[in-house]
Amino acid sequence: ADLGYNTENVMMCTLMSMPLLDLSSPESLSRHAQTVRNNEQLINQKMNGSPLFTEWAKGKPPYRSEAIYPVSLA
Known part of the structure; x- marks a missing residue:
């Protein structure tokens, strides 16, 4: 069935990586x-x-999302 998703010419890239946080002061957190x-x-x-x-769109793609509940293969 056609769900209406355009799957041609799709590109995914990282535009911004998060630097390590300096937790030493409230000012550094505010600057960050x-x-x-x-x-x-x-x-x-x-x-x-x-x-x-x-x-x-921005955000994590669905396949990189983490499970909300732990899953086991038992």
């Missing part, structure tokens, strides 16, 4: 949070303004 917000805004702006993409 601001950097993440700024990077997300920039990515949104550039992706929305690009003529190369008709649609895009």
Whole structure:
């Protein structure tokens, strides 16, 4: 059955990797949070303004999601 998903010309890439957090002070956590917000805004702006993409999404792909409940093969 055709579920309406476009599976042609699909590209997946990592646009932003998370640096190690410096937990030594509240200021460093605040700076990190601001950097993440700024990077997300920039990515949104550039992706929305690009003529190369008709649609895009961010987040973990479903196949990389972790199980909510432990599963055993017993």
